[in-house]
Amino acid sequence: MSIRGLADELRSLLGEERVITDRQQLRTYECDGLAQYKVIPALVVLAESTEQIATVVRACAEAGVPFVARGSGTGLSGGALPHADGVLIVTSRMRRILEVDVASQRAVVEPGVINLHLTEAASPEGYYYAPDPSSQQVCSIGGNLAENSGGAHCLKYGFTVNHVTGAEWVTPTGEVVEIGGKAPDSPGYDLLGVLVGSEGTLGIATKVTVRVVRAPEAVKTLLAAFRHIEEAGAAVSSVIGAGVVPAAIEMMDALAIEAAEAAVQCNYPAGAAAVLIVELDGPSAEVDDQFDQVQRICEENNSFEIRVADDDTERAMFWKGRKSAFAAVGRISPDYIVQDGVVPRTMLPEVLHRISELSEDSGVRVANVFHAGDGNLHPLVLFNDAVEGQSDLAEEISGAILDLCIEYGGSITGEHGVGSDKAKFMPRMFTDDDLDTMQMVRCAFDPDTISNPGKIFPTPRLCGERPGRRQGAHPLAEAGLAEIF
Amino acid sequence: MGDAVLDQLRAATADHAHAAADSDAVDGVPARWVAAPADTDQTAAVMKVAATNDLAVVPRGAGTKLTWGNPPSRLDVLLDTGRLDRIVEHAAGDMIVIAEAGCRLDTLQASLRDASQRLALDPSGHGGIGGTIASAATGPSRLSYGAVRDLLIGLTMVRADGVVANSGGKVVKNVAGYDLAKLLTGSYGTLGIITRAVFRLHPLPAASSVVTIPASSPAEVHDLVQKLIHSQLTPAGVELDLPTPDDGTLGVLLEGTPNGVEGRTARTLELLGARATSSATPPPWWGREPFDNGDVALKITHEIGQLPSLLSAIDAASRATHQAVQVRGSVAVGTLLAGVHTDADLDIDAVARLVDALRHDAASYGGSVVVLDAPPAVKARLDVWGPVRGLEMMRSIKHQFDPQRRLAPGRFVGGI
Incomplete structure (x- = not known):
């Protein structure tokens, strides 16, 4: 069936207003939070119920047309990047x-x-x-x-x-x-x-x-500033090594701080090469005990200024700089790549050093923001697309950072996903056999590869023989011993 | 053919294969050979021998849960993971450990203790890593640290065709690719042979205490559990022990800093009322299964808020069938274990009616009833797994991973 035929069918099944085929309207959905990839979907369905989604998916399956699901479209790996010949199923109206x-x-x-x-x-x-x-x-x-x-x-x-x-x-x-x-x-x-x-x-x-x-009984947050990033890294290791499991430990380097200051005036301590935000939560007495311990550790690692949030407003100010960091680098660079990689936490100082070497050797600036407690790096690779060759160079540095993550035993993504963006890196982290085994799960669910094709895996697996779907009831089900829902 | 296969198994395991003895039977089903590979490569070689000769394989670690689930419908090779017992890497600074499947959980814990760390899993018994994963064993600490699947961050497995596959890695935060470790958790050996696992660790708490209070009636237990979970006392475990319907105890484990635990112990005592008492160590029943080998062992899950419906259902079914049921479990998680002691007068029909009655009421407590273990005559009489949601999807997965049904065939849900 052609896409036009499918659109007509879906209109009659779901109603005119839920199916978008107008090119200008379709453009709204051409990318998710990773805007360097853009594909205009063949059609968009604004679903409002389970039944509608099932109807669309069944129609896609019958027509052999790929579909991609999209929520708010904030993903950072191109996971909701549409398929040019496929249906984009938007779930954002299902908000109950x-x-x-x-x-x-x-x-x-x-x-x-x-x-x-x-x-x-x-x-x-x-x-x-x-x-x-x-x-x-x-x-x-x-x-x-x-x-x-x-x-x-x-x-x-x-x-x-x-x-x-x-x-x-x-x-x-x-x-x-x-x-x-x-x-x-x-x-x-x-x-x-x-x-x-x-x-x-x-x-x-x-x-x-x-x-x-x-909700925890108590939440306490501190912000500690350091003259050297290694000292901040050492403080993180000492906190974890002391048996403290903080709710969060976040780190930003000088360039990330500069960007955040420009964007949201978070007023972090001047002259810091790195700041740590450490948040503890739980029962009051434990939080108090461990908070003192964390402060001591920061002091021992030469933090030159420690601020403690006295209330939720101050806590929000600490977090404002951190949470706005990605967007904030737009203030100091016309273009940037948000990277997401993971290294074992104890490797952080060494990996940061290697990233700074990459940056110096290439002349590409890299701002570092990360979830230090679990070794999840978010390097922001800065470039100017208007200058010829910079975009490619930035891509190269961004990829080299992922190679570092793999070299140190980490992962190519801690939370943003593989999506469209990192499928090509999967073979560097996993063997062909590993990927083949993962795709056996894909074959079990989606043998025709119509559910968000082209994501995660660089090469699709041929699913071969199909399982015996709907070939009569299983003996146990027939005997009433097991139910199939 | 027998001698030829044994030769191949010996070649695969550097001579660690032999003909099976009676004691190598799995739940009454005799094995023909035992192969004990020393590492992942040898395990792969064994699985290739099995593939070449179309042999059915059941992995055995410590053997503590080998009779759980259905007996295998076919069994040739018992794959003994006893030699896969190394702790490969303990990165204390990163708080992760890599261990082989045959490593005993208590051996691992003892080794981690030197670094004041632990794997926050405390299922009953002396099982190994592989069996703990394959059976998704659960214990009291799950309330605060999560289940096996939540602490397992990487896995190496050998497929039915002898191919070695990894997923996850050695960092806690990692979303690259499908999480096969979770799929293998609780799969009872039917998707692949687990050879190596990577776990996230936690620091050993500096202090702990236990508060207990007598509680037996469904309403009373429910009231106490609700008070605890809505408090901000963050108990590390909340366990109910109900050996008979009117002799119950609720126990609350508190962990943290010495100062903090002291304060929260006092507050827990106050919250639970005058009959509550505290002690430095848990009662003897804490974290132990309420059944012995040979008993009928049930796992019953429930919505936390529907606990009274479950306890009432158990009581009613127990009375109606004249079967004494011992209940114990993690009532703030929603997982209970129950045991029916068996003796010479085992009334198979009554046990079957008990299970039926509990399943009949399952909608009222929102959970499921699985017969983990039972004498063969009982297993033959009832469906040990009960109704399964998503069974067709599970069959499709099994078909992809093991189309010839060589891995623990028949042991799992829906005959998988």
Whole structure:
């Protein structure tokens, strides 16, 4: 079936207003948060229910047309980059928080619900949703699930995958399946474990059950400034080595601070080569004990100024500089690449040194912002696209940083995902056999590779013989011993 | 053919293969050979021998959960991971450890203790790493540190065709590629042979204490659990022990700094009321399974807020079938274990009715009932896994990973 035929079919099934084919309107969806990749989708569907998504996916499956799911479009790896001959299924209208069940410490939401809105809905009961990507004011829970999003506080509280306990799922063949729920450990394979973080390649979540977490009794935040970045790195290692598990430890280097100052006037201590933001939360007495310890460690590592947030307003000021850092580099450079790599935490000083060498040798400036507690680097590679050759050089440095991450035993992505951007780096981290094995899961769910094709894997696997789908009931199901949902 | 296969298995394992003895049977199903590879490469070689000769393989570590699930429908090679017992790397500064599948959990913990660290998993018994992952074993600390899948950050496995595959890595934060480690967690040996695992570690707490209070009725237990979870006392574990319907105890583990634990112990005592008492160490039942070898062992999950419905359902089913049920588990997580002691008078029909009754009421507590272990006659009488959501997706995965059904065939859900 042609795309035009598919558009007509979807209009009749879903209604005129939910299907976009106008070229100008389609352009709105040509990229996600990674704007250097742009593809105009053949058509866009603004879905409002599970049934509608299942209808679209079934129509795509029958027509052999690829589909891509998109939440708020804030992803930073091109995971929601549309397919030129495919359907973009937008979930941002599915914004209902269906239930906040504090007695069971769970919430059930539609995929388009904004991350922060869930925390706002749970907060009157003293609860919140723990994964907090910097984009939490705009990013969606469905997108978080697809990318297994992290955030500054995942050092202590874990990632999206540690907080999703159930999902209603539309498979790439258009079947609706319930997986997990409010209770843990449903019998069988841990499907959620592999679906969360599958970047839209195994189908679409249409409802998500997540843990909500009791707000801590106390939160204390400090900002420590250092003259040398190595001292800040040493302080991080000492804090962790002392047996403290902070809610967050974030680091910014001089260039990142300069950018943040220019953008949001966060007023960090002047002359700092690096600042650390350390946040502790939990029971008051523990937080007090460990906070003193962290302050001592910062002093021992020659921090020249330590500020302690006295209230939520001051805490917000500390975080403002950090959370705005990506956008802020726009103030000091016309163009930049946001990189996302991970190294073992103890390798941070050495890797930072290697990055500075890369920067000096190439003349390409690199600002460093990172989740220091778990070794997750976000180097910002600065360049001017108007100057010939700079863009390519920046790409090269950005790639070289990922090679460093692999060399030191780390990962090519800690939280932004592989998406369109890093598929080519996957063979540097994994063997062909590793990738082949991962793609066996893909073949199990999506043998025709229509669910977000071209993402994660550099080369698709031929799925070969198909499993015996719908070839009569299984004996156990027939005997009433097992049910198929 | 037998001698030829044994020769191949010996060649694959540098002579560590032999004909199986009676004691190598898995849940009553005799094996033909035992192969004990020393590393991932030898494991791959064993799996290639199995592929060439179409042999069914069941991995065995410490053997503490070998009878869990269904008996295998076919068994040729018992793959003994006892020689895969190295702690490959403990990067204390990075708080990760890499260990082989046959390494015992308690051996690993003892070694980590020198660095004041631990793997925050505390399932019952003396199992190994591989079995802990393959059975997704759960313990009290899960409340604050997460389950096996949450602490497992990397995995090496050998596929049914002998191909070695890795996923994850040795850093905690990592979203590159599908997370096969989670898929293998709780897969009962049906997708691949786990040879090596990478775990995230936690610091040993400087201090701990336990507060206990008698609590038996569903309403009473529920009330206490709700008070605890909505408090800001951050218990590391909340466990219920209910050996008989009117002799229950709720235990609360507190961990942290000495000063903090002292204060929170006092506050927990105050929160729970006059009958609560504290002690420095957990009661003897803490973290132990409420069943012995040969008993009927159930795992029952529930929504935390529906605990009273579950406890009432257990009580009702127990009375209706005249089966005494011992209950113990992590009531603030939603995982309970239950045991029905078996003796010469085992009433198979009554056990089956008990399980049916609990499953019938499952909607009221939002969970599932799995028969982890039971005498063969009981397993033959009922569906040990019960209803499974997403079974077709699971079948598709199995079909991709093991189309010839050579890995622990028949042991898992839906006959997988």
